[in-house]
Amino acid sequence: MTARSETGTDPVVVRVDRDRCIGSGMCALSAPGSLALGADGLAEPVAEYAAGGAELTEALTEAVDFCPVEALTLHSAFGGHRIAPAE
Numbered sequence: 001m002t003a004r005s006e007t008g009t010d011p012v013v014v015r016v017d018r019d020r021c022i023g024s025g026m027c028a029l030s031a032p033g034s035l036a037l038g039a040d041g042l043a044e045p046v047a048e049y050a051a052g053g054a055e056l057t058e059a060l061t062e063a064v065d066f067c068p069v070e071a072l073t074l075h076s077a078f079g080g081h082r083i084a085p086a087e
């Protein structure tokens with residue numbers, strides 16, 4: 001397993017707690033290639049994991065921070081440690 005990335009370039013996994021999500025859509029605006037609203041109006045990841053480098057990790061971190069109900073978490077695809085919100 002890969003150790004924690006210090007460069008933010010590892011593939012990442014964004015998770016949505018759909019019991020918390022209220023469908024505001026803010027995350028889909030912040031990271032439209034990675035998060036979208038599903039048919040039920042709640043957010044869902046577009047793909048199992050995202051490999052967009054530091055820029056995408058930054059966009060997803062912003063999405064996590066902007067979620068009004070703290071429904072999003074961002075993890076490294078390697079090792080699974082949480083990137084955002086900070087532990």
Ligand code: SF4
Nearest residue numbers: 021022024025027067
């Ligand atoms: S920002 Fe949060 S509440 Fe809004 S759609 Fe995304 S996960 Fe749901």
